[in-house]
Amino acid sequence: MIEKKVINLKSIQEIRKLNPSEQNEFFKNKSIKDLLLYFMEEDYLEEALKIPSKNIRIIQQDSIIKKYRIIEKNYIIEINIHKKVIKHNCLYWMHKCSKRYTLCKHLGKIFSIIFEEDSKNILKDLILNDWNFEVI
Ligand SMILES: [Zn+2]
Known part of the structure; x- marks a missing residue:
């Protein structure tokens, strides 16, 4: 019997x-x-999951562009699937995420509430390809 290979990877590069x-x-x-x-x-x-879903407004949501506003904070999140670009404007995003290829809690929340297949496909793409993280 061939043992199934267990893949337990720690990093995107792997x-x-x-x-x-x-x-x-x-x-x-x-x-x-x-x-x-x-x-x-x-x-x-x-912490990301604690952001109330009612604070998120959908501005645009199609197969190419997904755009949201976090009300109260006035943050914008724009995911452009064709161009592989995420634009956003919180401080954490500006100072950490774009440099380290990590996501802030607002993106974490968005990926947890959009259609599961869309969310998984974008996250897989983020893992396999270099996206650009930009400040809006
Ligand atoms: Zn953010």
Whole structure:
């Protein structure tokens, strides 16, 4: 019997080194949370999930552009799937995320509330390809 290879990777760079079938195997059964943990610490993700969903307004949501506003804070989040660009404007994003290729809690929240398939596809793409993180 062939033992099934268990892939337990710690970094995005390691996933990118796998061949396509290994990547498929790796992504199989991964939850949104599993994928988000490549971009943020678990404690911070818990904090992200506490942002009330009612504070999020959808401005645009189609197969190319997903754009949201976090009311009260007046933050904008724009995900351009074709161009592989995320634009956002919180301080954490400006100072940390764009330099370290991590996500802030607002993005964590957005990926937790949009359609699961969309969310997973974007997160997989973020892992496999270099997206640009820009300040809006
Ligand atoms: Zn943010």
